[in-house]
Amino acid sequence: MHLLNDNLGTVMRISELARRAGMSAHTVRYYEKVGLLTPSQRTESNYRVYNKDDVITAEFIKRSKECGFSLSETASLLAIKNDKSQHVCAEAKQITQTKIIEIAAQIENLKKMQNTLTELEAFCCGGQESAEFCSIISSLEQET
């Protein structure tokens, strides 16, 4: 039986949802398994059926990930989104601020690495001579 003659464009199966949200169907099923994205219906033959709201949810997840939120943090944000009247701004802002701090720490750490590596690199000739006196290797060997 055809899925949705009178719903064309508003209702879709997994591949179309995945395409629209920019993820694979595999990933969509995975998100369902971990409770992030449940299809609103099933066909008689048990195919997942998604609607416009599901697309919004899928895109929400996508953007949340792009902002650096983990799936578990995304779940918290989705819970707010899905029942806004039962949640307050403070919750969303808290999650966001925590993430900002976390990312700042990661950036700091990477910058330190970057500095160390740049120093290491600067003194290495990078030529075809033996690594016997390579500054990169000897810096890693000895402390300070």
Added chain:
Amino acid sequence: MHLLNDNLGTVMRISELARRAGMSAHTVRYYEKVGLLTPSQRTESNYRVYNKDDVITAEFIKRSKECGFSLSETASLLAIKNDKSQHVCAEAKQITQTKIIEIAAQIENLKKMQNTLTELEAFCCGGQESAEFCSIISSLEQET
């Protein structure tokens, strides 16, 4: 039987090596399993025995990790360190440059996240009112 009466200070068991290199004994065994750090001997009762060179290797691994190298990249660097005459500076420099580029990309990505999050956060009141009009949630919901 006592381990090493005539070797005190130069030879040690796993806990001492771990302590000196700032890692757990578990982790040392793990590094052995993946081929990074093999004890130079075993006692009669099969305890791992490490010497000064092993400490240097363990510290090498530690510093390499702190520079952002993965265990597999660390393995390549260790291979150079352990047979310097058969390797050239170009190899070490190549690994280092690749890592520098990789880290730069990570920093860029995190900075983008940071900017996005900071924008999201700026417009959210963070108060105890309903999340109905929360700018964080609605930004994640809609595109652009």
Added chain:
DNA sequence: TTTGACCTTAGATGTTACTCTAAGGTTTAT
């Protein structure tokens, strides 16, 4: 009607780097 695209499930696999457990043997100090 048959091909090919699409869908279903449970569950295995992959990555990176550990971290821990169980069940037991060894060493050292009191």
Added chain:
DNA sequence: ATAAACCTTAGAGTAACATCTAAGGTCAAA
């Protein structure tokens, strides 16, 4: 002698996030 502290192994578990497989069912079109 016995307890505390240490060691051994194989293998399971963790985190985060998928990714893939096998074995099969469904659907639309040529």
